[in-house]
Amino acid sequence: MDYVALGRGGPKVSAIGLGMWQAGGKAWGSDVRDADCRKAMERAVELGINLVDTAEAYGEGHSETVMSRAIKNVGRDNVFIATKVGGWHLRPDDVRKACAASLKRLGVREIDLYQVHWPDPWGQVPLRETMKALEALQRAGKIRHIGVSNFAVRDMREARSHLSRTDLTSNQVRYNMLQRDVEKEVLPYCAREGIGILAWSPIGKGLLSGKYHNGRRPKDRVRSDEDLFKPANVRASAPLVRELRRIGKIHGKTPAQVALAWLLRHRHVVPIPGGKRPSQAAENAGAAGWSLSSRELRGLDAILRRTRLDTF
Ligand SMILES: NC(=O)c1ccc[n+]([C@@H]2O[C@H](COP(=O)([O-])OP(=O)(O)OC[C@H]3O[C@@H](n4cnc5c(N)ncnc54)[C@H](OP(=O)(O)O)[C@@H]3O)[C@@H](O)[C@H]2O)c1
Numbered sequence: 678m679d680y681v682a683l684g685r686g687g688p689k690v691s692a693i694g695l696g697m698w699q700a701g702g703k704a705w706g707s708d709v710r711d712a713d714c715r716k717a718m719e720r721a722v723e724l725g726i727n728l729v730d731t732a733e734a735y736g737e738g739h740s741e742t743v744m745s746r747a748i749k750n751v752g753r754d755n756v757f758i759a760t761k762v763g764g765w766h767l768r769p770d771d772v773r774k775a776c777a778a779s780l781k782r783l784g785v786r787e788i789d790l791y792q793v794h795w796p797d798p799w800g801q802v803p804l805r806e807t808m809k810a811l812e813a814l815q816r817a818g819k820i821r822h823i824g825v826s827n828f829a830v831r832d833m834r835e836a837r838s839h840l841s842r843t844d845l846t847s848n849q850v851r852y853n854m855l856q857r858d859v860e861k862e863v864l865p866y867c868a869r870e871g872i873g874i875l876a877w878s879p880i881g882k883g884l885l886s887g888k889y890h891n892g893r894r895p896k897d898r899v900r901s902d903e904d905l906f907k908p909a910n911v912r913a914s915a916p917l918v919r920e921l922r923r924i925g926k927i928h929g930k931t932p933a934q935v936a937l938a939w940l941l942r943h944r945h946v947v948p949i950p951g952g953k954r955p956s957q958a959a960e961n962a963g964a965a966g967w968s969l970s971s972r973e974l975r976g977l978d979a980i981l982r983r984t985r986l987d988t989f
Contacts, residue, residue, distance in 0.1 A: 678725025679965045683947060684846045685871025688789065688822060690757050692941060692965040694728035695721040695958055696877065696951035700743040701736025705953065706897035711743050713954040718747035720955035722755050724962040730849070730875065730949045731783075732761035732794055733775055738782050745784035758783060759790040759849075759875070761826060767793070767802040769810035776814050792824035792849055796832050804832070808839035815843060822846040824875075830866045847873035852946065853881045854936055854977070855905060855914060855986060868945050876940055879948035880961075881905050885936035887918045910986045917980050924973050930963065937964030939977060 679692040699705045700714035718729055731740045741760060748756055760783065766775040779788060791814065793807060814820045825836055826849035837845055848867055850859045856878065867874050880886055882895075884905050889895060891908050900906050905914075921932035930938070933950070940948045941964070952958035969977070 678962065681944065681947065683728075683790075683822075683873035683875075684844075684945075687846050687871075687873055688757060690728040690947060691726045692947060693726060693937065693962055694730055694759075694875065694947055694949035695726050695961070696949040697729055697731040697740045697744055698735045699951045699953045700731070700740040701734075702739055704736070704898045705951075706895065709953055714740075714743050714952075715747045715750075716955045717952040717958040718744060719751055721952065721958040721962060722747075722751040724959060726958070726962055727755060727757045728759060728875075728947060728949065729756055730759040730877075732763070732792075733766070733779055734761065734763045734794060738778065741779055741782035745782060748784060753785055757789045758785065759792060759824070760788055761792040761794040761849075764793075764795045764798050767797050767807045769806050769813075772807060772810040773814065776819055780819065787818060788820045790822045790824045790846060791820035792826045792847070793828075793836075795827040796825075796829075804835050805839040808836055812840060812842060824849065826850070826875075826877075828863075830862045833863075833866065833870075833872070845872050847875055849875035849877055849949075851878050852876035852940065852948075853879050854885060854917065854939055854981060855881050855910075855984070864943065864946075868943070872945075874943070874946045876946050876948040879940055879950050880933045880936050881914075884911065884914060885918065885921060886931065886933040887922055890915070904987065907987055913984055913986055917977075917984055920977060920980050924969065924977070928967060930967070931960060933960060934964040935969070937961060938967065938969050939974070941965065941968070942974065 680689050683690045760779050762775045811823045824847040852859050921935045925935045937948050950961040
């Protein structure tokens with residue numbers, strides 16, 4: 678496994694992380710099992726992945742509880758725990774209580790990266806109050822680093838202006854070959870400012886793995902409303918998936934691994950693919966440690982320019 682600094686001078690994390698939303702329950706399908714998710718995390722750590730991402734929102738804390746068992750088995754020091762405070766808990770007192778509840782569920786004394794899951798959806802809590810509460814938690818030794826998620830550049834600027842002793846370590850955003858909005862502003866800003874990026878949905882919720890098509894669609898709650906899986910979008914992405922498979926064959930890699938390697942072009946981007954079982958975690962770990970040639974990247978970019986998805 679390769680390791681990178683998350684943000685300039687930031688903590689050392691694996692080049693690929695593991696997302697644990699899947700461990701939240703059956704929203705990701707009837708094939709989700711606590712034991713498989715726990716073992717996925719244990720396998721990931723065995724292969725050198727240390728960054729594992731969860732949130733209080735995932736199964737109302739169930740994902741954190743599942744993680745706690747894996748943390749015990751692999752050893753606290755081998756995991757960089759990233760979790761999130763939900764958008765309904767942004768008042769200072771709620772931030773403190775949410776953090777205490779996450780620490781308890783995770784069974785640890787300190788969270789490595791505590792992220793604001795999304796900007797206040799109702800615009801009622803001044804960001805200053807939330808950021809000051811996070812800094813207080815850091816001073817108290819409850820969290821090591823402060824991060825945000827789904828923040829636009831203006832939100833990051835404001836969040837940073839309220840931090841007096843520290844800076845944002847990372848912004849966690851949606852980023853994959855088919856959903857690239859962050860390339861316009863967020864990515865360049867974070868690269869310039871030394872803020873790390875955690876890329877969520879890095880394999881397009883499984884679409885870029887090549888196992889889905891209009892004759893075989895995921896049936897779970899998370900993906901039934903997902904724009905990426907609209908029949909027209911699944912059809913439009915087929916040429917890209919074919920090319921991922923062709924390139925993968927050359928390198929002895931799978932389409933999902935090629936899609937993840939495409940994100941690893943950016944040194945400050947750490948993809949956090951979700952895994953439901955050990956085999957997925959292992960496959961995704963195999964996206965690190967090799968790279969696409971510039972010719973392959975150019976070819977993929979040409980296909981992406983021709984790929985038109987129903988807008989979202
Ligand atoms: N901050 C946020 O707002 C936010 C939002 C979304 C997600 N996240 C985080 O980001 C993580 C990843 O994003 P995501 O779960 O949305 O999407 P993703 O990682 O692109 O897709 C994960 C899904 O793809 C399938 N998969 C995983 N590895 C595979 C492989 N090697 N081959 C074939 N299929 C594979 C699995 O589902 P099937 O096997 O059922 O196909 C898995 O549930 C989450 O776990 C969560 O931690 C954060």
